[in-house]
Amino acid sequence: MAKRYKWGILAPGRMAVKFANGLKAAENAELYAVGSRDEGRAKRFAEEHGFRKYYGTYEDLARDPEVDVIYIASPHSEHYEQTLLCLRNKKAVLCEKAFSLNGREVNEMIEEARRNDVFLMEALWPPFQPFYKKAHEILGSGILGDIINMHSWFSFIPPYDPVDRKFNISLGGGSLLDIGIYPVIDALTFLGIPDEVKAYAAFGQTGSEESINAILKYPSGKLASVYSSFRTNNGIGCDLFCEKGNLTVSRGRDMNQRLILELHGKEKETFVFTPPALGYHWEAEEVMNCLDKQLKESPAVPLSFSAGLIKTLDRIRASAGIVFPGRD
Ligand SMILES: NC(=O)c1ccc[n+]([C@@H]2O[C@H](COP(=O)([O-])OP(=O)(O)OC[C@H]3O[C@@H](n4cnc5c(N)ncnc54)[C@H](OP(=O)(O)O)[C@@H]3O)[C@@H](O)[C@H]2O)c1
Known part of the structure; x- marks a missing residue:
């Protein structure tokens, strides 16, 4: 039987709503936990979208041992620190575009993923459309x-x-x-x-x-x-x-x-x-297919593409x- 993956959403803003709807359409995705800077926001988002757990800090989400993969949906300036946080806690990461503010930061994110032997992918929409x-x-x-x-x-x-x-x-x-x-x-x-x-x-x-x-x-x-x-x-x-x-x-x-x-x-x-929906479920499914195969990056959105971008x-x-x- 296919593994079900427990997803965490980090930063429950506007894009996170769309992605949560995508997760609902993705086979083998379990809407598990939400992490916000504000516990009340995390709770409201979790209740509205059917996540089981919620946290008032990103650190608590990243440290939850049950979480398999974290989707990062914060503003661009925050992606670097938050991706490092998740990778260091051995969580697979799907991080929204732009991956970060500059090439130096993106290269460090990629190195950190390799150092921790953890999956990392930039959430790019076009390749799946x-x-x-x-x-x-x-x-x-x-x-x-x-x-x-x-x-x-x-x-x-x-x-x-x-x-x-x-x-x-x-x-x-x-x-x-x-x-x-x-x-x-x-x-x-x-x-x-x-x-x-x-x-x-x-x-x-x-x-x-x-x-x-x-x-x-x-x-x-x-x-x-x-x-x-x-x-x-x-x-x-x-x-x-x-x-x-x-x-x-x-x-x-x-x-x-x-x-x-x-x-x-x-x-x-x-x-x-x-397309019947915005298509974010295809990104989630790509992540889970890669995790099934123990891949550390996606052939559809390789880290070399993100580095070149x-x-x-x-x-x-x-x-x-x-x-x-x-x-x-
Ligand atoms: N793929 C696509 O089609 C698509 C479409 C739209 C946007 N995006 C991407 O999705 C990401 C988020 O966009 P969005 O429009 O959803 O952003 P947003 O609503 O402005 O912010 C998302 C959340 O980030 C958290 N956050 C963390 N640090 C923050 C800070 N310093 N200032 C403000 N918010 C902060 C907030 O949640 P908490 O405080 O509750 O943690 C906020 O609700 C961006 O990278 C954007 O490019 C992608």
């Missing part, structure tokens, strides 16, 4: 030839709140780590690690970046442009311009996932996917002049 898998299939078939150029974007307009993690520099605020990470994931997935990076950002009242454009340059002249912003609202997507045609991969406000394949000289073909984000920040004080 149907539109992303279909894009890989189409590109892998060779019908489009090489990708020559790509443009990838994610923007939406959140309510302005200077203390919210999106606008608060001390919490890793700015569009880049929150949503710009997705266009960068596209570029790394489809073209790899760039040779050169140039970026420009627009900053808001708190000093946090609110809009950014970056150009990533690859060998043989391939280019990717990436855009993220809290000042426009155009959803998430990616145009891949290839030798023999184009492919657009996007998710609109209706949450439907669309691919438009346009081969030169042929009619456009559209594929639409309507944060390194690229660091280069974009350096070019655009985005600084996280005391954490660069």
Whole structure:
């Protein structure tokens, strides 16, 4: 019989609600414990979502000997310390993106996982989504030839709140780590690690970046442009311009996932996917499949990918002049 894994949720905020719903749909996941900085919040979240235990400190959650795996859903600035805490208590960790604020911290998290021989994965959404898998299939078939150029974007307009993690520099605020990470994931997935990076950002009242454009340059002249912003609202997507045609991969406000394949000289073909849920259960299932196999990292989201991702984000920040004080 398949092992059931006892999940702990660390930091029961907005994203934790979505992930808890994902866990309910994941086979072999037991909603076990919640850890918050505030015991009342932990209790309310546990009761609302059906977790058996709750703790008023993250340390108590990490020390519970029954917990198998902890999902970290705090602001970006907190991931580093909390991941180390969980790994040192020998808990498998699924930590939200961005993995941390800079490459040095992410490298230490990876080293700590290896030192403790414990599973670690960044909670990246795209690799498990149907539109992303279909894009890989189409590109892998060779019908489009090489990708020559790509443009990838994610923007939406959140309510302005200077203390919210999106606008608060001390919490890793700015569009880049929150949503710009997705266009960068596209570029790394489809073209790899760039040779050169140039970026420009627009900053808001708190000093946090609110809009950014970056150009990533690859060998043989391939280019990717990436855009993220809290000042426009155009959803998430990616145009891949290839030798023999184009492919657009996007998710609109209706949450439907669309691919438009346009081969030169042929009619456009559209594929639409309507996943039954946001799809976070796929990330949880990936973690449990890896634990079943005693893997220490996920083949779908390897730690080398996370290391390359944060390194690229660091280069974009350096070019655009985005600084996280005391954490660069
Ligand atoms: N994968 C996705 O699709 C997706 C979507 C949205 C967000 N995310 C990621 O999920 C993470 C959390 O985002 P969120 O919007 O859920 O954040 P949030 O609601 O602002 O905060 C989450 C929780 O973090 C805890 N926390 C710990 N230290 C904190 C501090 N110094 N300031 C504020 N809160 C602190 C708080 O819980 P307690 O105080 O109760 O412990 C808070 O409720 C981020 O990494 C974000 O990028 C991912």
